[in-house]
Amino acid sequence: MKEYATDAAIEMHGVSKHYRYFTLDNISLKLPRGQIMGLIGANGAGKSTTIRILMGLVHHDSGHVQVLGHNMPAQQVAAKWNIGFVSEDMRLYDSMTLGWHIDFIRSIYPNWDAAYAQQLLKRFGLRSEQKMKGLSHGQRVKAALLLVLARKPELLVLDEPTTGLDPVARHEVLRELTNVMADEGRSILFSSHNTQDVEQISDQITFIDRGRIIDSMDKERYLDRWRRLRLEVPRGVDLPALPGIIGIRRDGSLAVATSNAFEPELASAYESTGVHVRRVENMTLEEIFIANVEHSRDEVEA
Amino acid sequence: MNPVISRLILKDWRLHRRLIIACSLTGIGALALVRFGNESARLFGAVWFFVALIVLGAMLPSTAILNERKKQTLAFLMSLPVSSLHYTIAKITSLWTMFLLPWLALLVAAVLFVNASHTIPHGVIPMLIILAMLPVLGFSLIASATLVGESEGWLMGASLLCNSSYWFVWYLLSRIPSLTDHWGDSLPVWNTAARTVLSAELSVIVLIVAVTLFLQSRKRDFI
Numbered sequence: 001m002k003e004y005a006t007d008a009a010i011e012m013h014g015v016s017k018h019y020r021y022f023t024l025d026n027i028s029l030k031l032p033r034g035q036i037m038g039l040i041g042a043n044g045a046g047k048s049t050t051i052r053i054l055m056g057l058v059h060h061d062s063g064h065v066q067v068l069g070h071n072m073p074a075q076q077v078a079a080k081w082n083i084g085f086v087s088e089d090m091r092l093y094d095s096m097t098l099g100w101h102i103d104f105i106r107s108i109y110p111n112w113d114a115a116y117a118q119q120l121l122k123r124f125g126l127r128s129e130q131k132m133k134g135l136s137h138g139q140r141v142k143a144a145l146l147l148v149l150a151r152k153p154e155l156l157v158l159d160e161p162t163t164g165l166d167p168v169a170r171h172e173v174l175r176e177l178t179n180v181m182a183d184e185g186r187s188i189l190f191s192s193h194n195t196q197d198v199e200q201i202s203d204q205i206t207f208i209d210r211g212r213i214i215d216s217m218d219k220e221r222y223l224d225r226w227r228r229l230r231l232e233v234p235r236g237v238d239l240p241a242l243p244g245i246i247g248i249r250r251d252g253s254l255a256v257a258t259s260n261a262f263e264p265e266l267a268s269a270y271e272s273t274g275v276h277v278r279r280v281e282n283m284t285l286e287e288i289f290i291a292n293v294e295h296s297r298d299e300v301e302a
Numbered sequence: 303m304n305p306v307i308s309r310l311i312l313k314d315w316r317l318h319r320r321l322i323i324a325c326s327l328t329g330i331g332a333l334a335l336v337r338f339g340n341e342s343a344r345l346f347g348a349v350w351f352f353v354a355l356i357v358l359g360a361m362l363p364s365t366a367i368l369n370e371r372k373k374q375t376l377a378f379l380m381s382l383p384v385s386s387l388h389y390t391i392a393k394i395t396s397l398w399t400m401f402l403l404p405w406l407a408l409l410v411a412a413v414l415f416v417n418a419s420h421t422i423p424h425g426v427i428p429m430l431i432i433l434a435m436l437p438v439l440g441f442s443l444i445a446s447a448t449l450v451g452e453s454e455g456w457l458m459g460a461s462l463l464c465n466s467s468y469w470f471v472w473y474l475l476s477r478i479p480s481l482t483d484h485w486g487d488s489l490p491v492w493n494t495a496a497r498t499v500l501s502a503e504l505s506v507i508v509l510i511v512a513v514t515l516f517l518q519s520r521k522r523d524f525i
Contacts, residue, residue: 052525058523080384085377090378092375
């Protein structure tokens with residue numbers, strides 16, 4: 001397999017994986033060290049498959065995957081020493097206590113930080129003598145996070161960790177992830193279908209839909225570039241097709257245009273054709289995600 | 303060797319110690335019946351001796367392999383610095399040690415009981431060992447089918463095949479005169495037939511383990 005010299009925590013190039021009813025198609029993404037990337041997609045979009053390939057648990061059919069400078073899946077053992085992986089469907093041993101799990105992980109990882117683990121126990125409201133079967137879903141997620149955070153991995157790979165959590169537990173988890181990033185060398189890949197969680201902590205955002213990456217850039221660039229323009233189209237004036245407009249909904253003389261490359265000149269361009277721009281609105285990440293998915297699906301079907 | 307493998311083996315021992323102890327105690331109790339009971343208690347004890355081994359051989363793959371998939375603890379283990387082959391090596395080692403140590407202890411106890419007995423002829427010892435190898439064979443098949451097949455269906459299928467075959471194989475073995483002719487002897491006789499059957503059992507076990515490792519090493523999707 002081709003060797004890459006990179007400062008990226010994660011690098012995927014042209015990765016594909018075919019299943020009978022699903023194909024992960026030509027995935028390329030890069031997470032620089034020290035950054036948080038949010039991977040957003042609907043259920044079944046390919047987030048978990050992408051993450052399993054990153055972890056070496058599923059072998060890709062084509063393309064190249066490097067995690068922390070290690071080729072995956074061949075060098076997964078070396079890579080995993082510095083990866084903390086938590087997924088929504090991951091469970092710990094029901095019959096054993098959290099303390100037993102802590103001892104188990106501590107026996108494996110020499111850089112286990114016992115003092116930090118104690119802090120996390122308190123912060124998360126967990127007790128080491130609790131058996132896992134007595135924990136709520138939120139407590140189980142926090143326990144799994146404790147087990148990875150206290151070993152200080154360079155890269156955290158979190159597959160929908162906030163799914164099913166109550167608002168308080170979600171806040172605690174997100175706050176802890178933000179704290180983790182105080183250490184500049186650490187990176188996080190965070191998948192979710194909850195755009196609010198991702199927006200809260202991510203530097204970079206990647207949208208995935210139906211096995212394809214449909215967009216990936218800095219969060220600020222998304223928020224800067226995406227706008228909704230509320231237009232009034234006078235009788236006898238044609239609504240022009242302007243560059244940077246990816247979707248238009250029209251209702252009589254009113255129209256809503258969505259732009260993924262907004263510049264102030266865009267509004268001027270409409271005005272110059274006789275179309276009145278009533279309002280230019282910012283879009284939330286959720287609105288951007290939905291507009292992006294719809295645009296991508298329209299393009300595929302066209 | 304990857305140091306995490308030994309941690310995974312110890313973890314399995316810790317998690318399944320109750321099953322191992324329960325089956326071992328059942329086996330010892332069954333042997334005590336054979337040693338000290340009347341004739342019907344002896345028969346009952348002999349059956350329970352093998353039942354203890356068969357149950358251990360069927361339960362271990364279910365709890366140690368299948369439950370990790372069903373209860374979704376496998377993702378936790380595979381997040382550790384191990385490959386799927388390391389996991390397989392750890393699992394095969396832990397399963398075999400968890401099964402073989404009680405099996406060996408019970409077999410040694412059974413042979414010692416027979417040796418110390420004045421009523422049971424020592425000539426039954428080769429047959430006892432040959433028959434005791436059958437649960438090992440069954441265990442290896444059930445464990446491998448569960449590990450490779452990754453599903454309850456494979457576990458059930460292999461268990462059904464083995465459990466329904468034990469009595470038939472015992473019947474077939476009891477029909478080999480060169481094995482049964484020496485049952486009443488005062489000393490164990492390891493003739494060609496006894497050695498051949500034992501070698502065949504061992505060869506099949508080695509083959510099953512080798513095929514399991516080969517198939518596991520070729521898997522592309524582990525979870």
